Amino acid sequence: MSSKGEQTRHEIVGRALALAEEVGLESVSLGVLAAGMNLSKSGLFAHFKSKEALQLDVLQEASERFAREVVAPALAQPRGEPRVRAMFENYLGWMDSRDRTKGCFFVALTHEYDDRPGPVRDLLVKYLGDWQQALAEAARIAVDERHFDGGVDATQFAFEVFGISMAFQQAMKLLSDRHAKKRARAAFEGLIVRSRGTSVRPRAKTRQRLKAGRGTTRTRED
Amino acid sequence: MSSKGEQTRHEIVGRALALAEEVGLESVSLGVLAAGMNLSKSGLFAHFKSKEALQLDVLQEASERFAREVVAPALAQPRGEPRVRAMFENYLGWMDSRDRTKGCFFVALTHEYDDRPGPVRDLLVKYLGDWQQALAEAARIAVDERHFDGGVDATQFAFEVFGISMAFQQAMKLLSDRHAKKRARAAFEGLIVRSRGTSVRPRAKTRQRLKAGRGTTRTRED
Numbered sequence: 001m002s003s004k005g006e007q008t009r010h011e012i013v014g015r016a017l018a019l020a021e022e023v024g025l026e027s028v029s030l031g032v033l034a035a036g037m038n039l040s041k042s043g044l045f046a047h048f049k050s051k052e053a054l055q056l057d058v059l060q061e062a063s064e065r066f067a068r069e070v071v072a073p074a075l076a077q078p079r080g081e082p083r084v085r086a087m088f089e090n091y092l093g094w095m096d097s098r099d100r101t102k103g104c105f106f107v108a109l110t111h112e113y114d115d116r117p118g119p120v121r122d123l124l125v126k127y128l129g130d131w132q133q134a135l136a137e138a139a140r141i142a143v144d145e146r147h148f149d150g151g152v153d154a155t156q157f158a159f160e161v162f163g164i165s166m167a168f169q170q171a172m173k174l175l176s177d178r179h180a181k182k183r184a185r186a187a188f189e190g191l192i193v194r195s196r197g198t199s200v201r202p203r204a205k206t207r208q209r210l211k212a213g214r215g216t217t218r219t220r221e222d
Numbered sequence: 223m224s225s226k227g228e229q230t231r232h233e234i235v236g237r238a239l240a241l242a243e244e245v246g247l248e249s250v251s252l253g254v255l256a257a258g259m260n261l262s263k264s265g266l267f268a269h270f271k272s273k274e275a276l277q278l279d280v281l282q283e284a285s286e287r288f289a290r291e292v293v294a295p296a297l298a299q300p301r302g303e304p305r306v307r308a309m310f311e312n313y314l315g316w317m318d319s320r321d322r323t324k325g326c327f328f329v330a331l332t333h334e335y336d337d338r339p340g341p342v343r344d345l346l347v348k349y350l351g352d353w354q355q356a357l358a359e360a361a362r363i364a365v366d367e368r369h370f371d372g373g374v375d376a377t378q379f380a381f382e383v384f385g386i387s388m389a390f391q392q393a394m395k396l397l398s399d400r401h402a403k404k405r406a407r408a409a410f411e412g413l414i415v416r417s418r419g420t421s422v423r424p425r426a427k428t429r430q431r432l433k434a435g436r437g438t439t440r441t442r443e444d
Contacts, residue, residue: 022337103336111333114325114395115244125397132397159405160412163389167381170388173336175347175354183381190382190416 009047009057012037016058021105024112025055025120055120062105063127070094071134080145081192084138088161088188092181095169103169106131110166132158139195149197160191231269231279234259238280243327246334247277247342277342284327285349292316293356302367303414306360310383310410314403317391325391328353332388354380361417371419382413 015036020028030051034044048054070093074086095104106128113121135158142148164187171180237258242250252273256266270276292315296308317326328350335343357380364370386409393402 108333108336110392110396111330114330114392121396128392128397153408156405156408159389159393160386160409162392163385163387163409164382165385166388166392167385170332170336170350170384171381174332174343175350183378186375186378187382187385191412194412194416 005047008039012039012044012047012054013057013061016054017061017105020055020058021108025058025109026112026116028055028058030054052119056123059109059120059123059127063130066094066106066127066131069097071131074138080142081147084135084142085192087135087138088164091161091165092168092184095165096172096181103173104165107166107169132162135161142195148195151197152195157191157195161188164188164191227269230261234261234266234269234276235279235283238276239283239327242277242280243330247280247331248334248338250277250280252276274341278345281331281342281345281349285352288316288328288349288353291319293353296360302364303369306357306364306369307414309357309360310386313383313387314390314406317387318394318403325395326387329388329391354384357383364417370417373419374417379413379417383410386410386413 012033016028016033019033028051030044030048031041033039034041037044048057070087070090074083074090077083077086091104095107106124109124110128113124132155136154139148139152139154139157143150143152143154164184167187168180168184171177171183177183234255238250238255241255250273252266252270253263255261256263259266270279292309292312296305296312299305299308313326317329328346331346332350335346354377358376361370361374361376361379365372365374365376386406389409390402390406393399393405399405
């Protein structure tokens with residue numbers, strides 16, 4: 001495809017993403033998109049054989065932006081807790097960027113696609129899995145660096161960050177809670193402090209650990 | 223309205239709720255509903271002057287079921303941590319009841335209505351606020367009962383339970399994580415243990431508390 005063609009295609013995807021952020025990905029209409037761009041519907045179809053093909057590209061575009069704005073800058077941070085913190089803060093920034101009505105595109109799609117099987121759902125699941133793994137990997141490194149306790153379950157850590165993020169988006173967008181970000185950060189701090197390894201781990205587990213001769217790792221810096 | 227009329231009306235609402243759980247509340251079609259019930263569309267309109275009136279009743283019906291299945295049985299539990307735990311467990315049960323494709327109706331509506339102003343959104347916000355307050359009130363009582371530490375922020379507690387619940391629903395429905403419930407419970411245990419008051423509270427706060435002569439309350443039973 002010519003460079004001009006690539007450019008038009010990229011522009012279509014960008015506009016479709018903006019539209020999908022407003023109305024959802026299923027409601028993106030090729031007709032509305034074409035009209036907004038002075039393209040005929042068949043001109044638009046020259047770039048995308050189907051609405052689904054466009055949806056997949058929109059999702060990919062969002063994922064690339066996410067990688068650029070959230071993940072990459074966090075990976076540039078020092079290994080361990082600083083990187084984990086950067087991932088969370090960048091994600092809050094991503095959810096709260098542009099304007100207050102947006103939130104995270106992927107979270108919004110969660111409910112649009114959880115009952116709707118197909119390639120779009122599959123790709124969404126893949127991207128959410130990638131993000132979950134990036135968070136878990138950062139937590140695992142924090143364990144290696146002894147910033148987090150050896151007993152931290154990295155996948156559980158990622159699960160809890162997902163929860164905090166979704167509660168943030170709901171509080172910010174739907175419930176208009178002006179303390180939403182403060183609450184999200186407080187929840188995250190609780191998770192971080194707990195992950196550093198402390199006396200709050202369930203007794204049985206502590207006992208197991210002591211029995212195994214591993215003791216309790218404490219690396220809090222304060 | 224006659225008792226027969228009331229009964230029909232109630233049946234319409236029940237069917238509309240079941241349909242809305244599948245397709246969302248905006249996509250509930252009066253035509254489809256009427257056809258499924260051997261009613262004419264105008265017969266259905268005799269009960270509901272508008273689609274919005276029906277949507278509000280559907281939301282109210284869901285809220286009444288929620289009060290009956292989640293809140294009321296929890297309120298029958300002893301004050302303090304047992305009641306807090308019952309609220310969470312009942313809520314997990316609510317999300318995981320019927321079949322695995324349902325989840326919590328209110329969570330699903332979060333993204334359907336966060337950008338859609340109007341009476342339906344207002345009522346949804348009210349119901350979510352009621353649930354948040356019920357959770358916060360249960361946490362406040364747990365503080366009174368000295369099951370939770372005096373420094374616990376009950377609203378923050380409720381925020382975090384919302385997060386865990388949403389992560390559970392996403393993991394269960396979208397990500398098909400068969401450990402979803404185990405993860406939700408582990409996250410909740412972390413929150414409970416932290417709320418009991420331990421050494422993991424940020425140092426500055428501990429210092430404040432000690433300075434205020436309140437010490438650290440520990441009421442763990444294990």
